[in-house]
Amino acid sequence: xxxxxxxxxxxxxxxxxxxxxxxxxxxxxxxxxxxxxxxxxxxxxxxxxxxxxxxxxxxxxxxxxxxxxxxxxxxxxxxxxxxxxxxxxxxxxxxxxxxxxxxxxxxxxxxxxxxxxxxxxxxxxxxxxxxxxxxxxxxxxxxxxxxxxxxxxxxxxxxxxxxxxxxxxxxxxxxxxxxxxxxxxxxxxxxxxxxxxxxxxxxxxxxxxxxxxxxxxxxxxxxxxxxxxxxxxxxxxxxxxxxxxxxxxxxxxxxxxxxxxxxxxxxxxxxxxxxxxxxxxxxxxxxxxxxxxxxxxxxxxxxxxxxxxxxxxxxxxxxxxxxxxxxxxx
Numbered sequence: 001x002x003x004x005x006x007x008x009x010x011x012x013x014x015x016x017x018x019x020x021x022x023x024x025x026x027x028x029x030x031x032x033x034x035x036x037x038x039x040x041x042x043x044x045x046x047x048x049x050x051x052x053x054x055x056x057x058x059x060x061x062x063x064x065x066x067x068x069x070x071x072x073x074x075x076x077x078x079x080x081x082x083x084x085x086x087x088x089x090x091x092x093x094x095x096x097x098x099x100x101x102x103x104x105x106x107x108x109x110x111x112x113x114x115x116x117x118x119x120x121x122x123x124x125x126x127x128x129x130x131x132x133x134x135x136x137x138x139x140x141x142x143x144x145x146x147x148x149x150x151x152x153x154x155x156x157x158x159x160x161x162x163x164x165x166x167x168x169x170x171x172x173x174x175x176x177x178x179x180x181x182x183x184x185x186x187x188x189x190x191x192x193x194x195x196x197x198x199x200x201x202x203x204x205x206x207x208x209x210x211x212x213x214x215x216x217x218x219x220x221x222x223x224x225x226x227x228x229x230x231x232x233x234x235x236x237x238x239x240x241x242x243x244x245x246x247x248x249x250x251x252x253x254x255x256x257x258x259x260x261x262x263x264x265x266x267x268x269x270x271x272x273x274x275x276x277x278x279x280x281x282x283x284x285x286x287x288x289x290x291x292x293x294x295x296x297x298x299x300x301x302x303x304x305x306x307x308x309x310x311x312x313x314x315x316x317x318x319x320x321x322x323x324x325x326x327x328x329x330x
Contacts, residue, residue, distance in 0.1 A: 112151065136179065
């Protein structure tokens with residue numbers, strides 16, 4: 001059968017159009033999956049200075065924030081209402097952690113001390129002294145028996161949560177330490193520093209296990225993936241890096257922020273990474289491909305802290321603009 005040239009040309013044109021549309025459609029679905037797009041749900045106002053840290057309680061019902069105004073605020077995660085304001089210090093609060101088992105909040109202060117606050121009464125029940133510079137990071141062990149802290153004095157300290165006694169001082173970094181965190185099983189400690197490195201240590205002995213090198217600036221934060229196999233780090237060099245824990249090798253570098261990245265954290269299921277930056281944005285990344293899925297804009301100043309809700313459906317961010325923002329699925 002003889003095929004007319006005009007007919008063949010029309011078929012090719014139609015086929016090309018269909019393929020082009022399918023390709024564009026696939027691209028849109030991959031880059032902008034509507035079911036996974038987040039929008040700004042609420043802006044919480046009340047702090048009188050920069051918001052230094054934000055986190056969800058383990059049941060996801062409350063948000064805890066700390067600020068340079070020397071207060072901690074507890075918010076209802078659903079309504080956005082401020083439930084309680086705790087004033088347990090005379091110094092700006094740099095970092096906080098929450099112990100679900102013991103119902104206590106630990107705060108690291110610019111003055112170098114650590115205060116332990118009873119959540120129910122709002123009273124300071126312990127003051128841990130030992131650091132001689134601002135305490136940039138604090139964390140409970142999973143069993144709430146110890147507290148770990150990182151400071152500008154270049155040290156990491158492990159404290160007995162019951163007695164407040166310093167059990168061990170780790171001097172593994174050569175410059176100020178910005179973050180420290182236990183693995184979820186409590187067996188390892190990961191820390192990051194101005195010395196541009198990330199270190200993995202054994203929690204009980206303090207023995208140094210690995211040093212991860214590759215960033216070209218201060219490493220502001222480092223945390224484990226939910227399966228402990230990877231570590232995500234955020235740096236002053238504007239990048240986020242994903243590391244293989246076993247080999248200590250950098251397996252991916254995420255680029256997209258226009259300035260320093262303050263914080264990067266895995267979602268509870270390990271499929272996403274959320275980051276906050278001096279560029280005033282929050283970004284969501286696909287943890288496997290390293291692709292930026294969405295950029296959340298709304299803060300008017302540096303975004304200092306960011307966290308996922310326990311169910312992974314919401315993100316909370318805290319900024320120098322004195323506000324806390326809750327982001328959720330459309």
